[in-house]
Amino acid sequence: MTGFLDGAPTSWRIDAERSEYHFESDDVGSLRIFADPQEVPKDIGPIRLLVMMVEGTASLLELRIEDGAGNPVLRLADDTGTRTILDIERDGDGSLRFNGEIEAHLVAHPMSDRVPGQRHPLVLDVVEGQITVAGH
Template sequence: MKGFLEETPVSWRIDADRSEYHFESEGIGSLRILAEPQEVPSGIGSIRLLVMVAEGTTSLLELRIEDEGGHSVLGLSSDAGGQVMLDIDRAKDGTLYVTGVMEADLTAYPKSGRTDGERQTLVLDVDGGRITATGH
């Protein structure tokens, strides 16, 4: 996943084995994605996402960026939400492939060391994302 946090280039690599998906039926399900930092500014670590899928529409329910120690520093702004346009394909071996774009307004978490209420925009292009684990 590559993109920009405000104007700073960022990239994370989806951890295919620690991410998971679960589908109730063919068109209704969820993706829980954990991605490790590749190119991020100081103070930024892993990213966690929860995406719901319903009849071809994807919705970003949770997005959290952690620092290097695993503490939450930025999260999905409750009043702004996020936009997700993902194509999701399941291979016969159970692997899920994800491509598309996500955009979200993030707010600094309390006690994150950032200015309380600080907002930043995150735009990510997901190209060749892969999840190998199915949820329970």
């Protein structure tokens, strides 16, 4: 996943084995995505996302960025809209592949050292994302 956080270039690598997906039916399911930092601003570490899929429409329910020690730094702002477009394909071997775009505004986690209330725009392009195991 590549993009920009506060205008700074970012990239995270999806950890296919720590991420998971579960589908109730062909049309309803969820993806929990965990990704490790590759190129990120100072004090930014892994990212976690929860995406709900309903009849082909993706909704970003949760997004959290941690520092290198695993402490939450930024989270999805409650009062702003997000834009999530994901195309998903399931492979015969049980893995799930996806491509798309995610746009959101983040705010500081209450326990972080960041300024409360300040908006942090995040834009991500997901290319060849993969989760290898369904429903741990």
